[in-house]
Amino acid sequence: MPIISVVDLRKSYKTYRKPEGLGAALRAVVHRVPVEVTAVAGISFSVEAGEMVGFLGPNGAGKTTTLKMLSGLLHPTSGVVRVLDHAPFRRDAAFQRQIALVTGQKSQLWWDLPPMDTFVLNREIYDVPDPQFRATLTELIDLLGIGEELHRAVRQLSLGQRMRCELVAALLHRPRVLFLDEPTIGLDIVVQKRIREFFQLYNRRYETTVLLTSHYMDDVEMLCPRVMVINQGRLIFDGAISQLIERHAATKYVTIVFSSPVARPELEAFGAVISYEDGLSATLAIPRATHSLQAAALLNRYQIDDLDVRDPGLEDIIGDLFQSAGGDGS
Amino acid sequence: MIQIRQGRAGGRYRAIFRTCLAESLTYRSQNAVWVVQGVLPPLFAIIAWLAIYGGRQQVGSFTRSDMITYYLVISVAWYVIGGRINNQIARAIKDGSLAHQLLKPYAALAPQVLGEQCWKLVSLVLALPLYLVLVLYFHHDLHLALSLPRLALALASMVLSATIFIILEVILGSLAFWTTDTRNLFEVYDLLLVLASGELAPISLFPGWLGDVLNGLPFRYTFSFPVEVFLGKLGPTQTALGLLVQLGWLAALCGLARLLWIRGLRRYSAAGM
Numbered sequence: 001m002p003i004i005s006v007v008d009l010r011k012s013y014k015t016y017r018k019p020e021g022l023g024a025a026l027r028a029v030v031h032r033v034p035v036e037v038t039a040v041a042g043i044s045f046s047v048e049a050g051e052m053v054g055f056l057g058p059n060g061a062g063k064t065t066t067l068k069m070l071s072g073l074l075h076p077t078s079g080v081v082r083v084l085d086h087a088p089f090r091r092d093a094a095f096q097r098q099i100a101l102v103t104g105q106k107s108q109l110w111w112d113l114p115p116m117d118t119f120v121l122n123r124e125i126y127d128v129p130d131p132q133f134r135a136t137l138t139e140l141i142d143l144l145g146i147g148e149e150l151h152r153a154v155r156q157l158s159l160g161q162r163m164r165c166e167l168v169a170a171l172l173h174r175p176r177v178l179f180l181d182e183p184t185i186g187l188d189i190v191v192q193k194r195i196r197e198f199f200q201l202y203n204r205r206y207e208t209t210v211l212l213t214s215h216y217m218d219d220v221e222m223l224c225p226r227v228m229v230i231n232q233g234r235l236i237f238d239g240a241i242s243q244l245i246e247r248h249a250a251t252k253y254v255t256i257v258f259s260s261p262v263a264r265p266e267l268e269a270f271g272a273v274i275s276y277e278d279g280l281s282a283t284l285a286i287p288r289a290t291h292s293l294q295a296a297a298l299l300n301r302y303q304i305d306d307l308d309v310r311d312p313g314l315e316d317i318i319g320d321l322f323q324s325a326g327g328d329g330s
Numbered sequence: 331m332i333q334i335r336q337g338r339a340g341g342r343y344r345a346i347f348r349t350c351l352a353e354s355l356t357y358r359s360q361n362a363v364w365v366v367q368g369v370l371p372p373l374f375a376i377i378a379w380l381a382i383y384g385g386r387q388q389v390g391s392f393t394r395s396d397m398i399t400y401y402l403v404i405s406v407a408w409y410v411i412g413g414r415i416n417n418q419i420a421r422a423i424k425d426g427s428l429a430h431q432l433l434k435p436y437a438a439l440a441p442q443v444l445g446e447q448c449w450k451l452v453s454l455v456l457a458l459p460l461y462l463v464l465v466l467y468f469h470h471d472l473h474l475a476l477s478l479p480r481l482a483l484a485l486a487s488m489v490l491s492a493t494i495f496i497i498l499e500v501i502l503g504s505l506a507f508w509t510t511d512t513r514n515l516f517e518v519y520d521l522l523l524v525l526a527s528g529e530l531a532p533i534s535l536f537p538g539w540l541g542d543v544l545n546g547l548p549f550r551y552t553f554s555f556p557v558e559v560f561l562g563k564l565g566p567t568q569t570a571l572g573l574l575v576q577l578g579w580l581a582a583l584c585g586l587a588r589l590l591w592i593r594g595l596r597r598y599s600a601a602g603m
Contacts, residue, residue, distance in 0.1 A: 013599060073429050073600045093435035101433055108430040110349060112356045117349055124345030125434055153356075 002046035003177060003209050004070065009079035011040040011065050039065040041233035042079065049176075050207035052199075054214070054224030054241075056318055062233040063213040067179050070211065071101045083177060097126055100175040104185035107162065108169055109154045115165035116150050119172060126173035133172065140168045143198050160191035167198070180212040184219055196222050217314045231322050241314065248317045252291040253310050255283045259303035270294050274316065285312070285320075342436050343444065350445040354452050364453040369460045372405035375531075376468070390535045395473045396561055400532055402468075404557045406461060408529070409454035411492045411552060413446040416519070419503025420512045429600040442503075443496055475562070483569055484560035490576040495552045497583040504587065507594030528554025534563070548579045 017033040019025055040062040047053055055063040068074040069081055072088035072095065081088055086095035109118045123133045141150070144164040149157050157165065163183065170178070180199075184192045196219060203210055203223075214220055220227060221241060229237040229244075237244060253274065261279030271286035271294060286294050295307060312320075354361070379389075379397045387393060392400065419442050422428040431438045465472065502519055506512050524530055526549035533544045533554050544550055555572050558564050564572065 068429075068600050071433060073432055074598065075596050091432065096433060096435040099433070101430075106426045106429065110353060112353050113349065117352060121345050121349045124341050125436060127342075 003049045003051075003084060004045075004047040004211075005080070005082045006046065006066075006070070007044045007080040008042045009040055009044070009066070009069065009081055010038070010042050010077045011062075011069060011074060012036050012038040012077050038233050040069070040076075043230070043233070043235040045228060045235065045238055047209060047211070049209055050203070051226060052203050052210040052212065052224045054212050054220035054227040055230060056213075056220060056227055057230035058322055061230045063230055064181055066230070067101070067181050067211060067213060071099060071179050072096070073101075097173060098176045099179065100170040100173070100177075101179040101181065102166055102170045102183050103180075104163070104182040107154070107166060109162065109165060111155050112153055114151045115154055115157075115162075115169070118154075118165075118169050122169055122172050128173050132174075136172055136174065137168065140171055143201065144168065145194065160187050163187060163191070163195065167195070171202070174206065175208065177209045178211070180210060180214075182214055183212070184214060184216055192216065192219070199223055217318070221314050229318065229321055237321060244317055244321075245314065248312050248320065250288050251285045251312060252288050253283055253312050253316060254286055254291060254295055254298070255281070255306075255308045255310075256298060256302075256304055257281045257306040259305050262302055270298060274320070343440060346436070346440050347444045347448060350441065350448040351451070354445070354448045361449075361452050361456055364449070365457040365460065368405060368408065368453060368457050369464075371529075372401040373464065375401050390532070391563065392532060392535070395471050396563075397532075398468050398471050399474055399561060400557060402461065402464060403560055404528060404553055406454070407488065407491075407553060407557055409450045409457070410488060411495050411556070413450055413495070413499070414520075415442055415446045415496065415499035416502035416516050417512070418442045418446070419500060420506035420516070423503070423506040423594075423598070424510060424601075426600060428598075432595075432600075439500060439503075443500075476560075480559065480562060483573075484556050487556040487559050487569075487573055487576060490573070490580060491552050491556050494548060494576065494580050494583060497580065497587050498548065498552070500587045501583065501590060504590040504594050507590070507597050523549055523552070526550065527552045528557065532558075534558075548583065551576045551579055 013036070015035050015037055016028070017035050019028045019033075039060075043062075043066065055066065057063045065074065069076050070083055070088060072083075072091045075089045084095060084098050086092055088095060109115055110121075119137060122128070123130075128136070140146075144167060146161070146164050146168065149161045149165065154162060154165070167183075184195055187195070199210065199212075200223060202208060210223070212219065212224060225240060225242075227237070227239070227241050227244065228235055251271075254271070258280050262282075263279060264273060264276050264282075267273055267276070267282055267284060271284040274283040274285050276282045284294075291309065295309060298304065299307065376398050379401075380394070383389065383394050383397070389397070419439060422431065422439075422442060428438065431441060502512075502516060505515065509515075526533075526544050526547050528550060533541065533550055536544055551572070555576065559569055559572070
């Protein structure tokens with residue numbers, strides 16, 4: 001039985017149009033124009049226990065809204081959500097004891113107190129027996145490499161130190177389902193890597209089900225065998241990362257720097273134009289079978305300063321997917 | 331099994347209280363400001379009233395002694411009953427910190443409500459020496475014949491008052507689900523509270539229709555009513571009736587707060603997180 005199941009989930013908000021100019025603002029006092037914004041437009045999926053799933057999508061695609069509905073923060077407008085056999089928005093204590101949400105945006109740590117105070121508070125809030133609390137705390141501190149920052153006020157910690165403490169606070173009650181919303185945002189590469197390795201190890205050790213949104217493809221590529229791509233509130237891909245890459249494996253990306261500008265339509269004869277800047281540089285997606293021939297033809301026809309051939313990365317593939325689905329790909 | 335659960339639930343709120351207390355101790359200067367804010371207004375009110383009394387023994391039903399006691403008691407009672415919770419609730423709604431509270435297995439507003447009790451507790455402890463000085467200074471004027479049953483009734487009505495006060499603050503704070511511009515609204519409310527709760531002057535001194543209006547509002551049942559009971563200004567019937575009115579207001583306001591909370595959460599977008 002899946003640990004998370006979602007059927008035709010929708011969320012829309014009613015907001016009011018913000019008018020521009022004084023006259024319009026005055027009219028809006030009396031008559032406001034409602035606008036219905038659809039954040040999630042009917043998605044369905046299920047997740048088995050122990051899976052690590054990555055949510056990908058541009059800003060405003062509906063990733064965070066979906067996570068908020070799964071964790072019980074938001075009421076769905078319609079559709080069915082079941083997590084651990086609970087309806088999350090009812091916020092039953094039995095459900096809340098089994099989940100945690102970590103977000104890079106908003107801390108759960110008490111700002112003016114050392115992180116240890118938040119840990120001890122969470123022990124009481126989640127009824128964690130003392131021996132288990134000690135064991136888990138020691139293990140997490142060791143895995144994340146936390147030291148003397150345990151006893152300094154949170155406001156004095158660096159972002160990296162704070163984020164590691166954030167993870168301890170979220171995991172002390174050993175949640176079965178973990179929602180991670182941009183957990184590595186703003187962190188330097190060393191800390192990002194450390195946190196990634198931590199999640200990998202933690203998931204393997206405890207079979208925690210993890211749903212992750214991140215702007216860093218490396219996070220998703222390393223952690224999540226399965227990805228869901230959301231765009232404009234719709235699920236446009238759900239499957240293994242390898243499947244996504246394979247689908248695009250038939251092409252090579254050729255990036256060219258020209259000595260003098262070349263018109264875009266001319267380039268389209270060689271392959272799909274992925275990027276194009278002022279005619280002086282462009283990236284083309286060219287079928288693998290013919291890419292060397294086409295590259296030679298390009299070199300023959302144009303004055304070329306530089307030419308680079310590579311396999312498309314996950315980032316390229318996702319960008320491609322957004323474009324073909326009609327998103328802005330931002 | 332059930333007993334253990336209850337014990338642990340108590341432990342949960344005790345732990346939140348302890349953490350809030352630790353936090354409020356980190357802001358020493360703010361506590362000092364609160365002490366001054368708490369002690370100065372009643373002191374000035376007493377000085378002004380003593381000038382008004384001049385040679386007179388009584389204004390309305392209040393003797394000099396009643397008046398001095400009234401302001402001293404109501405300002406100490408503020409630390410038990412009052413506080414400023416509405417803006418903290420509104421801030422938590424607007425900046426997204428409510429989200430973390432909604433995800434945890436406790437009453438979602440516990441950190442704001444308990445946190446405020448900690449602030450008041452620390453401030454009261456700091457202010458007590460000053461109140462002691464005031465009591466010693468005015469002790470010739472203070473005549474308080476306090477019986478045990480009256481004290482018990484005053485304490486009971488104070489518990490109800492404190493609960494009514496918190497529920498009113500929750501109602502106000504919940505408005506942040508609908509509007510981001512809560513500040514002006516809260517300022518108007520806070521002003522209304524000072525005028526209509528007995529903080530400014532005893533409600534029984536307001537004449538005619540104004541007195542009637544003030545008696546009909548719930549604000550009298552925050553600060554004024556328990557102090558009236560404490561001072562022995564009310565007969566047994568009035569006291570019993572007042573307690574019933576308190577219970578009535580409490581039920582009605584709880585209903586309204588619950589309705590706003592449930593509706594508000596449906597609109598909530600957890601923005602800022």
